Amino acid sequence: MKRFHRDAYxxxxxxxxxxxxxxxxxxxLNPVR
Known part of the structure; x- marks a missing residue:
């Protein structure tokens, strides 16, 4: 489970x-401000 959490992070x-x-x-590319 810890490894899965790390991958998700x-x-x-x-x-x-x-x-x-x-x-x-x-x-x-498109400076609006």
Missing amino acids: SVMIGTLLLFGIIWLMLAT
């Missing part, structure tokens, strides 16, 4: 990082 962090990278790319 790593997946969550990865998703957050991916979202951040996409947001940064969008912000740099």
Whole structure:
């Protein structure tokens, strides 16, 4: 169970990082603000 929790945590962090990278790319490509 601990390993499963660790995997879920790593997946969550990865998703957050991916979202951040996409947001940064969008912000740099289309500077709205």
